[in-house]
Amino acid sequence: MLLCDIGNTSYHFLNENSNYKENVETFNPQTIKGIVYFISVNAEVKKKLDSLENWIDLAAFLDKSSYYETMGIDRIFAVEALQNAVVVDAGSAITVDVVKDGVFMGGFIYPGLKAMSETYSNISPALDYEFNFELDNKELPKNSQDAISYGFLMTFHREVLSYKMPIVLTGGDASKFKKIFHNAKIDDELIFSGMKKILKNIK
Amino acid sequence: MLLCDIGNTSYHFLNENSNYKENVETFNPQTIKGIVYFISVNAEVKKKLDSLENWIDLAAFLDKSSYYETMGIDRIFAVEALQNAVVVDAGSAITVDVVKDGVFMGGFIYPGLKAMSETYSNISPALDYEFNFELDNKELPKNSQDAISYGFLMTFHREVLSYKMPIVLTGGDASKFKKIFHNAKIDDELIFSGMKKILKNIK
Numbered sequence: 001m002l003l004c005d006i007g008n009t010s011y012h013f014l015n016e017n018s019n020y021k022e023n024v025e026t027f028n029p030q031t032i033k034g035i036v037y038f039i040s041v042n043a044e045v046k047k048k049l050d051s052l053e054n055w056i057d058l059a060a061f062l063d064k065s066s067y068y069e070t071m072g073i074d075r076i077f078a079v080e081a082l083q084n085a086v087v088v089d090a091g092s093a094i095t096v097d098v099v100k101d102g103v104f105m106g107g108f109i110y111p112g113l114k115a116m117s118e119t120y121s122n123i124s125p126a127l128d129y130e131f132n133f134e135l136d137n138k139e140l141p142k143n144s145q146d147a148i149s150y151g152f153l154m155t156f157h158r159e160v161l162s163y164k165m166p167i168v169l170t171g172g173d174a175s176k177f178k179k180i181f182h183n184a185k186i187d188d189e190l191i192f193s194g195m196k197k198i199l200k201n202i203k
Numbered sequence: 204m205l206l207c208d209i210g211n212t213s214y215h216f217l218n219e220n221s222n223y224k225e226n227v228e229t230f231n232p233q234t235i236k237g238i239v240y241f242i243s244v245n246a247e248v249k250k251k252l253d254s255l256e257n258w259i260d261l262a263a264f265l266d267k268s269s270y271y272e273t274m275g276i277d278r279i280f281a282v283e284a285l286q287n288a289v290v291v292d293a294g295s296a297i298t299v300d301v302v303k304d305g306v307f308m309g310g311f312i313y314p315g316l317k318a319m320s321e322t323y324s325n326i327s328p329a330l331d332y333e334f335n336f337e338l339d340n341k342e343l344p345k346n347s348q349d350a351i352s353y354g355f356l357m358t359f360h361r362e363v364l365s366y367k368m369p370i371v372l373t374g375g376d377a378s379k380f381k382k383i384f385h386n387a388k389i390d391d392e393l394i395f396s397g398m399k400k401i402l403k404n405i406k
Contacts, residue, residue, distance in 0.1 A: 008327075017378040066348075067345075070346065071347075084400055092329065094354075096333045106342060106343025107343055107344065108343065108344055109350045111319070111322045111323065111325075111326060116314070119322045120296075120314065123315065125293075141310065143271050147298075147312045149309040150311035155311075155358045159358040
């Protein structure tokens with residue numbers, strides 16, 4: 001069985017043994033002859049796949065009534081994988097979604113690490129620092145690097161902890177955010193777990 | 204007596220009757236013949252004023268030992284004006300500074316409204332929404348506009364409220380932030396109050 005989670009830049013595959021990525025620009029989906037169960041936030045790729053019989057869009061088998069129309073399908077499948085958790089998907093944007101007893105409670109979107117770094121340096125060269133993930137959140141900063149790091153990370157940290165639920169980190173920057181969410185669990189295959197669950201329901 | 208707070212884009216003056224602004228690019232400080240007490244975050248303008256005898260830099264009369272070297276002089280003078288408060292200066296960046304019993308406790312820097320709006324729309328056209336300042340912060344969002352508004356505003360809101368101190372809003376976007384900080388006081392002349400206090404000490 002082959003699963004594929006398609007983003008804006010890559011096809012992320014999972015087979016029985018491993019997960020691997022292919023570039024959206026260069027990969028030709030017709031090279032795969034077997035069945036592929038996929039989800040895609042990438043509208044262009046999705047359109048291309050609609051004409052391939054062996055690529056099956058799992059989004060069609062989902063009960064979307066608990067979610068909202070413009071919510072990314074990757075967020076939905078991550079939520080589907082869990083019963084009680086805060087999902088923090090740290091990519092180009094950071095999505096935070098709360099699921100209680102298997103029901104989606106809502107979520108919010110925060111700018112990702114790279115975007116936020118550019119934001120500060122664009123406001124002023126005086127704010128062009130790397131973020132300090134080793135920040136002590138007990139005291140308010142008294143230097144510029146920590147002042148912007150606190151602005152980006154500690155406001156976010158306080159918000160996410162306020163839900164008092166287990167935190168699951170996924171996405172490209174998950175390991176960086178683990179430095180501020182010490183008790184969080186990293187799950188790189190969270191979306192695939194959601195896909196497997198939906199697949200089990202329809203089989 | 205004429206006071207002037209100089210930023211990156213304008214000279215902000217206060218005389219006995221009113222406050223008004225002049226553009227940094229077009230205003231010639233030599234046109235003023237009387238004494239002007241000023242502060243400036245604008246290094247270029249400051250350099251120009253150093254050669255004018257009637258322009259007196261109040262930064263020189265400040266005890267800077269409680270502050271840090273790269274802290275903007277406008278933030279310092281805003282803090283000097285208060286005894287117990289959180290100062291939220293909402294400009295191109297939003298600076299948040301805490302002062303307890305007249306002592307600066309530290310602060311952080313968050314991106315301003317315009318910068319943050321651009322950040323979201325640069326990440327994806329799907330995140331290109333106006334911020335909703337009427338957001339209900341009791342529930343997690345279930346639509347895209349509120350999801351980004353919550354990410355920008357409610358994380359920040361929770362952080363600032365956590366200090367449990369009176370909130371003073373200043374800066375160009377103060378009235379917008381008043382919509383989420385209902386009990387905050389807006390003070391457009393906060394930095395001038397700090398300047399007056401320092402001036403009283405040296406006279």
